[in-house]
Amino acid sequence: MRKQSPARPTVAVIGGGYAGSNVAKQLDEAAEVVLVEPKDAFVHNVAALRALADPSWLPRIYFPYDGLLERGRVIRDRASKVDAGRVTLAYGQEIPADYIVLATGSAYPFPAKSDLDSTAAAHDKTLAAHAALAAAGRVLLLGAGPVGVELAGEITATWPNKDVTLIDPAGDILGARFRPELKAEIRRQLSEIGVHVLLGSQLAAGPPGEPGELGTFTVRTDSGVELTADIWFRCYGVRPVSDYLAGSLAGARQPDGRVEVAPSLQVIGQGRVFALGDVATADHPMAGAAGRQAAIVAANIRAFITGQGELAEYEAPPPGIVVPLGPHGGAGQRGGQDALLPAEVVAELKGRDMMVDRFIELLGVPVSGAPVGTDGTPG
Numbered sequence: 043m044r045k046q047s048p049a050r051p052t053v054a055v056i057g058g059g060y061a062g063s064n065v066a067k068q069l070d071e072a073a074e075v076v077l078v079e080p081k082d083a084f085v086h087n088v089a090a091l092r093a094l095a096d097p098s099w100l101p102r103i104y105f106p107y108d109g110l111l112e113r114g115r116v117i118r119d120r121a122s123k124v125d126a127g128r129v130t131l132a133y134g135q136e137i138p139a140d141y142i143v144l145a146t147g148s149a150y151p152f153p154a155k156s157d158l159d160s161t162a163a164a165h166d167k168t169l170a171a172h173a174a175l176a177a178a179g180r181v182l183l184l185g186a187g188p189v190g191v192e193l194a195g196e197i198t199a200t201w202p203n204k205d206v207t208l209i210d211p212a213g214d215i216l217g218a219r220f221r222p223e224l225k226a227e228i229r230r231q232l233s234e235i236g237v238h239v240l241l242g243s244q245l246a247a248g249p250p251g252e253p254g255e256l257g258t259f260t261v262r263t264d265s266g267v268e269l270t271a272d273i274w275f276r277c278y279g280v281r282p283v284s285d286y287l288a289g290s291l292a293g294a295r296q297p298d299g300r301v302e303v304a305p306s307l308q309v310i311g312q313g314r315v316f317a318l319g320d321v322a323t324a325d326h327p328m329a330g331a332a333g334r335q336a337a338i339v340a341a342n343i344r345a346f347i348t349g350q351g352e353l354a355e356y357e358a359p360p361p362g363i364v365v366p367l368g369p370h371g372g373a374g375q376r377g378g379q380d381a382l383l384p385a386e387v388v389a390e391l392k393g394r395d396m397m398v399d400r401f402i403e404l405l406g407v408p409v410s411g412a413p414v415g416t417d418g419t420p421g
């Protein structure tokens with residue numbers, strides 16, 4: 043059915059986040075892997091909110107790509123145009139590829155994700171926002187999804203006396219996917235740590251200035267409630283990154299920016315182009331899902347290369363999440379499990395070490411330079 047490719051074909055992996063780094067590593071032995079990534083380091087953004095509250099975490103969330111691949115190479119550039127079989131980089135270089143893996147993820151407003159390609163510049167931006175946050179008495183967080191809730195927990199764990207308000211137009215926190223019991227438990231804990239939660243409310247007009255900058259302001263909700271704060275952050279707005287798709291691939295781009303894939307994670311209508319992680323339609327945007335999909339993509343490309351085996355398929359698991367509120371609080375739910383995950387389990391899985399260890403291992407960071415932590419399971 044499938045034709046065997048020549049020995050060691052080229053696999054171009056576009057994007058070196060959770061999805062792309064995993065695929066690249068898993069295919070390093072079997073193919074000529076070329077990983078295209080504009081950032082000078084892998085960013086473990088799952089811990090980005092912790093690093094805002096406690097910048098001593100910064101060295102633990104940016105890992106250079108030097109130790110990721112033994113045979114393959116990492117090209118520090120951005121794909122500006124990707125069509126089936128060919129990748130064009132922003133600096134003009136063209137990479138012909140037998141297989142292409144789209145793993146360009148999603149953008150999210152700072153501080154949840156970084157829009158800077160240089161680690162030094164990203165550290166400086168976080169340090170500046172940390173200093174502004176430290177000096178602010180009142181904090182307004184727009185959006186009470188997992189990011190807003192987690193950020194409220196990080197801020198109050200570091201500065202218990204700050205006045206933190208979460209506001210969201212939805213009727214409840216965390217979005218639609220998760221269980222009412224989980225939302226109720228997180229709301230209870232937020233109230234216990236003094237976070238104000240304003241649901242079913244939105245601002246009549248956005249706050250002035252940029253997020254993460256110090257400056258007192260007053261805004262009004264559409265129902266007339268006045269809120270005064272010294273700093274604000276935008277905690278909503280995940281945006282899949284797929285603007286580079288061209289030619290026959292452009293048709294797979296959905297109106298929301300995600301790339302439509304089959305259960306085999308092949309881009310719809312394509313044989314040798316795959317997409318996974320936040321940029322693909324296979325599942326919700328979670329690093330855990332990206333990791334599981336990476337194993338499927340790597341197995342399927344290996345099956346093509348060897349001409350052996352059937353294509354594996356990705357099946358999205360039932361909704362699961364761990365929501366830390368600082369290093370020790372929070373709750374979670376696991377698919378197929380009735381009982382909520384209590385704070386101690388959430389701390390063990392994520393809150394305490396923010397899952398740093400597994401990425402130290404993936405990126406091949408020398409152990410002597412590695413921080414100590416325990417392993418966890420992404421939500």
Ligand SMILES: Cc1cc2nc3c(=O)[nH]c(=O)nc-3n(C[C@H](O)[C@H](O)[C@H](O)COP(=O)(O)OP(=O)(O)OC[C@H]3O[C@@H](n4cnc5c(N)ncnc54)[C@H](O)[C@@H]3O)c2cc1C
Binds near residue numbers: 062078149283330
């Ligand atoms: C604050 C926060 C906490 C989170 N916590 C959890 C959690 O606990 N558990 C969990 O499972 N998920 C969590 N998530 C979700 C998780 O971060 C995402 O699902 C994950 O980042 C998706 O990985 P990805 O590799 O698909 O994309 P990304 O991590 O976004 O990586 C994409 C990469 O592609 C690169 N890129 C973009 N455009 C181009 C281009 N044109 N050419 C080349 N490269 C390009 C980018 O620079 C980036 O390095 C969290 C998210 C946030 C924001």
